[in-house]
Amino acid sequence: MSARSSRNLESALPVVAIVGPTGSGKSELALQLAERFDGEAINADSMQFYRGMDIGTAKLPVAExxxxxxxxxxxxGVREDTTVATFQDLARTAIADIRSRGRLPILVGGSGLYVRAAIDVLEFPGTDxxxxAKLEAELETVGLAPLAARLALVDPVSAARISDGKRVVRALEVYELTGRPFSSFMPERDYISPTVQIGLNGDRAELHGRLAARVHTMVERGLQQEVQDLIPEGLREGRTAQKALGYQQFLRVIDGESTVAQASEETIVATRQFARRQLTWFRADPRVQWLDWAQDDLATAAAALVTQAKASSGA
Structure with a gap:
């Protein structure tokens, strides 16, 4: 094969995105597809970005x-934050690197906006x-109503969609910086390169049982100690990390404000709610091809979708 033909093949390799609610088996399916198609995984779970947050995020251990x-x-680190725009750059760099070696990039995770940032034509306006700070000070001084009214004048679409102060401030910031309504940056569903999204779903009661069992396993494996160990690393100071499911609940245990049993139940409830939001997000995308996580031939069915996507892209 010529060097040019090799480059054409690499650029045609599709991105495989495995999506769906937490607890649906995305990580295992990613491994099976990677083994079958000589692939590499790219994490799209925003809480698995953090070092030391292993048990509570169900991060797949290196040995597994x-x-x-x-x-x-x-x-x-748990003190740090990132942005979706930064993730977009990192993910697309990883995709290009994997393709350059003739391997299949497999994006796996349930953080919906991060998945879309990696695979869709999606533009992120800057920040200042x-x-x-000026808009936040105004929000603090005069309240939400005047800012919301201003937003309704310059961006009625966004004003109809959002109601909390943080997002109103962001929409007004974008308008002041760009002269464009924030809603104009909302993307169409348009892949940046050949992509197949495989969604995992199944019986709701079974998912609830899976999530409850997973939380109990996390507690047994030492979630409270993991949270304790991350406090000196800055968990309390991190704006995002401390809000992760399980971590905020067990910080209250450490502070004597809750019991392990209460924190476990609160984490189960919060995880179920999160899974429901994930399903709502991904079901809104008609391009996702759904499979039942419980079907006997799951890996074979998913592999057929990947093979079809490779054929369609010319890979």
Missing amino acids: RRGIPHHLMDFL ADVR
Whole structure:
């Protein structure tokens, strides 16, 4: 094969995105597809970005990754934050790198906006600390109503969709910086390159049982101690990490404000609610091809979708 033909093949390799609610088996399916198609995984679970947040995020241990490279895990400390725009750059760099070696990129995770940032034509407007601070000060001083009224004048679409102060401030910031309504940056469903999205779903009662069992297993494996160990690393100071499911609940246990049993139940309830939101997000995308996680031939059915996507892209 000529060098040019090799480059054409690499650029045609589709991105495989495995999506769906937490607890649906995405990580295992990613491993099976990576083994079958010589692939590498790219993490799209925003809480698995954090070093040391392993038990509570159900992060697949290195020893259980079966030698499959996993990208974009453990690159942040718990004090740090990132943005979807930054993730977009990192994910697309990883995709290009994997393709350049003739391997199949497999994006796996349930953080919906992060998945779309990686695979869709999606533009992120910039930010300005001074403009943001001014608007936040105004929100604090005069309240939400005047800012919401201003937003309704310049961006009625966004004003109809959002109601909390943080998002109103962001929409006004974007308008001040760009002269464009924030709603104009909302994307169409348009892949940036050949992609197949495989969604995992199944019986709701079974999912609830899975999630409850998983939380109890996390507690047994030492979730409280993991939270305790992350406090000196800055867990309490991190704006995002401390809000992760399980971590905020067990911080209250450590502070004497809750019991392990209460924290476990609160985490189960919060995880079920999160799974419901994930399903709502991914069901809104008609391009997702859904499979039942309980079907006997799951890996074979998913592999058929990947094979079809490769054929359609010319790979």
